[in-house]
Amino acid sequence: MKREHTQQNPVNQPGSPALEVLHLSKHFELGETSTLVLDDITFCAGAGELVCIIGCSGCGKTTLLNILAGFIPPGSGSVKMDGNPIERPGPERCVVFQEDALFPWLSVRENIAFGLKRRMKKKLLDLEVERFLALVGLNEFRDHLPCEISGGMKQRVALARVLILKPQVLLMDEPFVSLDYHLRKEMQNLLVSLWKELGQTIIFVTHDIDEAITLADRIIVMDIAPGRINQEFNVGLPRPRSEEQTGYIFFRKKLLSSYGALSFNPDQTTIRDNPQEVWGGNPVSKHCSSSKASGRMHNPEIICQLFDNQDKAIGRKRYPES
DSSP: OOOOOOOOOOTTOOOSEEEEEEEEEEEEEETTEEEEEEEEEEEEEETTOEEEEEOOTTSSHHHHHHHHHTSSOOSEEEEEETTEEOOSOOTTEEEEOSSOOOOTTSOHHHHHHGGGTTTSOHHHHHHHHHHHHHHTTOGGGTTOOGGGSOHHHHHHHHHHHHHTTOOSEEEEESTTTTSOHHHHHHHHHHHHHHHHHHOOEEEEEESOHHHHHHHOSEEEEEETTTBEEEEEEEOOOOSSOOTTSHHHHHHHHHHHHHTTGGGOOGGGOEEOSOTTOEETTEEOOSBOOHHHHHHHHTSTTEEEEEOSTTOOEEEEEOSOOO
């Protein structure tokens, strides 16, 4: 499969590679059956770079992230951080999962402080916690329990809890997938703001093409069965990014084309959420006809996402009629 390599030019101007993955492969054994999950994965992430990895379910994105975290060993090839092999979890690499994993009996402030309680004097710790409460906008909720705050707030706490540890690398496994559209955009903007402030290298796994374009300096597209790197794209768009910007629309079409979304079968296209969403003033049926689907998929107001391992394009209208 042809790969596209482009000159990197991210906002934080990354230096030498913080993470280096060379010819990584991974098999999973089940009885006498051996399944190749990752095949010949090679890429680098520079210090201070924000890299998104996208691909269909089952392409090995989470397995790759678990290897980078040191949770599971590579099968063959090498995975290094600052030139040293990654063999086990370490404080220089922190993971943010899909679930917030907060301690339900601790307050927001106590959850954020938990990882440093035995490593920092109380006065200094209190100051640092205050700083991160301010960074994630939760000053007013410092004494609330997790059950007393929203899902978006819980993810802010989870983010602050790992960032306060000051890891060199932040590994994020679809942390915003359970949030609604508006909360998700809010969290994406917050992440970019924190990344600019703190400068960590971030590896962000997602199914969402728009999330990847919004966040990334560079996007790695993975194939499935087995998981391989298909292409790499340098995004190169100025921040903040908007789905209505001309550059964003053209880049998105280029990315979708490599991802197989522009060669979909229109008869398989469905509308997410409300099947009676309006397109051009007319209701759109749940299953679009070929003519309607063709026009809609090339309109910038329609956001296409790939969510399943069938590579189906799933559309939803996100902008109101002007």
